Amino acid sequence: MKAVLPVLGLLAIVGAWWLATIVFRVDPFLLPSPGDVAGSFLELPGYLLEQTLVTSWEAVAGFALSVVIGVPIALLVVGSTVLERMFYPLLVALNAVPKIAVAPLVVVWFGFGIGSKVLMVVLVCIFPIVISTASGMRSTPNELVELFRSLAASRAHEFFKLRLWHALPQIFVGLKVSITLAVVGAVIGEFVGARAGLGYVISTSGASADTSLAFAAMALLAVVSVVLFYALVLLERKLVPWAEERRVV
Amino acid sequence: MIAFQRVAHTFGGVRALAGIDLEVAEHEFVAVIGRSGCGKSTLLRIAAGLLTPSRGRVLVAGEEVTAPCRDVSLMFQRPALLPWRSVLANVLLPAEVLGLGEQRSRAHELLELVGLGGFEERLPHELSGGMQQRVSLCRSLLQDPGVMLMDEPFSALDAITRTELSEELQRIQREQPRTVLFVTHSVDEAVLLADRVVVLSPRPGRVHEITDVPLARPRALGRAELDEVSRAVRASLGEVTA
Numbered sequence: 001m002k003a004v005l006p007v008l009g010l011l012a013i014v015g016a017w018w019l020a021t022i023v024f025r026v027d028p029f030l031l032p033s034p035g036d037v038a039g040s041f042l043e044l045p046g047y048l049l050e051q052t053l054v055t056s057w058e059a060v061a062g063f064a065l066s067v068v069i070g071v072p073i074a075l076l077v078v079g080s081t082v083l084e085r086m087f088y089p090l091l092v093a094l095n096a097v098p099k100i101a102v103a104p105l106v107v108v109w110f111g112f113g114i115g116s117k118v119l120m121v122v123l124v125c126i127f128p129i130v131i132s133t134a135s136g137m138r139s140t141p142n143e144l145v146e147l148f149r150s151l152a153a154s155r156a157h158e159f160f161k162l163r164l165w166h167a168l169p170q171i172f173v174g175l176k177v178s179i180t181l182a183v184v185g186a187v188i189g190e191f192v193g194a195r196a197g198l199g200y201v202i203s204t205s206g207a208s209a210d211t212s213l214a215f216a217a218m219a220l221l222a223v224v225s226v227v228l229f230y231a232l233v234l235l236e237r238k239l240v241p242w243a244e245e246r247r248v249v
Numbered sequence: 250m251i252a253f254q255r256v257a258h259t260f261g262g263v264r265a266l267a268g269i270d271l272e273v274a275e276h277e278f279v280a281v282i283g284r285s286g287c288g289k290s291t292l293l294r295i296a297a298g299l300l301t302p303s304r305g306r307v308l309v310a311g312e313e314v315t316a317p318c319r320d321v322s323l324m325f326q327r328p329a330l331l332p333w334r335s336v337l338a339n340v341l342l343p344a345e346v347l348g349l350g351e352q353r354s355r356a357h358e359l360l361e362l363v364g365l366g367g368f369e370e371r372l373p374h375e376l377s378g379g380m381q382q383r384v385s386l387c388r389s390l391l392q393d394p395g396v397m398l399m400d401e402p403f404s405a406l407d408a409i410t411r412t413e414l415s416e417e418l419q420r421i422q423r424e425q426p427r428t429v430l431f432v433t434h435s436v437d438e439a440v441l442l443a444d445r446v447v448v449l450s451p452r453p454g455r456v457h458e459i460t461d462v463p464l465a466r467p468r469a470l471g472r473a474e475l476d477e478v479s480r481a482v483r484a485s486l487g488e489v490t491a
Contacts, residue, residue, distance in 0.1 A: 143329045148346065149317055150321075150322070151347055152317045157346050161345070165331065165333050
C-alpha cells in the first residue's frame with residue numbers, strides 16, 4: 001500500500017511529460033518523450049547497465065571511503081580542542097571550494113580511471129559526514145556524560161560506548177545527504193574526464209546530439225540515487241530502532 | 250562514611266556553597282532539602298568527585314575525594330539510560346566500564362528485586378518513566394556501592410509512581426543498608442526515607458538546620474508522627490526563605 005502513492009506520483013509526472021511532448025509537438029532533440037527515452041535504453045540495455053554499474057561503484061566506493069575517513073576526523077575534532085582549532089576552519093574552507101572547479105585538477109592528478117572519480121566523491125561526501133558525526137557527538141546529553149564520568153570511564157569508553165552511539169541518528173542524517181551527493185560527485189568526475197560511466201554517456205551523447213540517450217542515462221542516475229538512498233534508510237531502521245523514540249534519555 | 254569539611258564552591262564568581270560541614274555515618278540515610286539554587290546538586294557532584302570544591306574537602310570512607318570511584322554511585326533526576334541498550338545492557342554498564350567482570354546473574358536479581366523480571370531485553374523507550382527510573386536504580390546498585398548519591402531521583406515521576414518507588418527504596422535499604430545522600434524537593438519524601446533531614450539555606454548554600462527523624466521503619470506516608478516531623482522541617486524551610 002505504501003508504495004502506491006509514490007508510483008502514482010511518478011506515473012502522473014511521466015504522463016504529463018508524455019502528453020506535453022505530444023500536444024506541443026516538441027522536437028525530440030529538445031525534449032524526447034518518455035517513449036523515445038525508453039527506446040534509447042532498449043537499443044543499448046547491456047551497455048547502459050554496464051555504465052550504471054561503473055558510476056554506482058564509483059559512488060559507493062567514494063562514499064564508503066568518506067565514512068572511513070570522515071568518522072575518525074570527527075572523533076579527533078571532538079576529542080581535541082587543539083586539533084579542532086587547527087583544522088576545522090581549514091575543513092570548512094576546503095568545503096567552500098566549488099567541487100566542480102577542483103574536478104579538472106583531480107583528473108590531472110589521478111587520471112581518467114576510477115581513482116579520480118572516487119576522489120571527487122570523497123570530496124563532496126566527507127563534509128556532511130564529518131559535520132553530522134561531530135555535532136551528534138557534541139550533543140550528547142550532559143547527564144549521560146556525567147554518568148560516564150561518575151563511573152570513572154576512560155575517554156575511549158566515553159567516545160565508543162556513549163558519544164558515537166548517541167551520534168548515530170545524526171550520522172545517518174549526514175549519510176543520507178552524502179549518498180545522494182556521492183552520485184553527483186561521480187558524475188562531475190566523469191564529465192571532466194572519463195572513458196566510462198553514466199556521466200561519460202551524457203557528455204558524449206551531447207556531442208552526438210542524442211538527447212534521448214542523455215535522458216536515459218539521467219533516468220538511470222536517478223534510479224541509482226534512489227536505490228542507494230533507500231538502502232541507507234533500511235540500514236538506519238535496522239541499526240537505530242530507538243531513534244524514532246528520542247524522548248528517552 | 251561521608252564527611253564534608255568546610256566545603257565551599259564558587260561558579261564564575263557566584264557562591265553556590267559556603268562552608269558546608271556535614272557528616273553522614275555508615276548506613277545512614279540523609280536527605281538534603283532546600284529551594285532551588287541552594288547548591289544541593291553541587292554538593293552531590295562534589296561528593297561524587299565530578300567537581301572539585303573551591304575550598305574545603307570531602308572524605309569518603311576516610312579518603313579525600315579527588316575523582317569518581319567505584320564505591321560511590323550517582324543517580325540522576327532523569328533515568329539517564331542509554332536508549333540504544335536493552336534494559337539488561339543498561340544495568341550492566343557499570344560492570345563494563347568499571348571492569349567488574351561477569352555480573353549478569355546479579356543484574357537479573359536486581360531487576361527481579363524491583364519487579365522488572367522479564368523486561369531484560371526491552372529498550373528503554375518501551376518502558377514507562379517509573380520503570381526507567383527503576384532500571385536506573387538497578388544500575389546504581391550493580392556496582393555494589395558503599396555510598397549512593399541520589400539527585401532528586403523521583404522528582405520527574407507522577408505522585409503514585411513516586412510513592413511506590415520510595416517504598417521500594419525503603420525496602421531495599423532495609424534489606425541491604427547503604428550510606429545514602431538523597432537530594433529532594435519534597436519534605437514528605439525526605440521524612441519518609443531519611444534518618445536525618447538537612448535543610449540548606451540558599452545563595453550561598455549553608456546548612457541551616459538538621460532534623461532527626463526518630464521513627465521506626467517501615468514508614469508509610471500519611472502517619473501522624475511522620476506529619477509532625479514534616480511540619481518541623483517545613484517550619485525550618487520557612488525560616489530559610491523568610
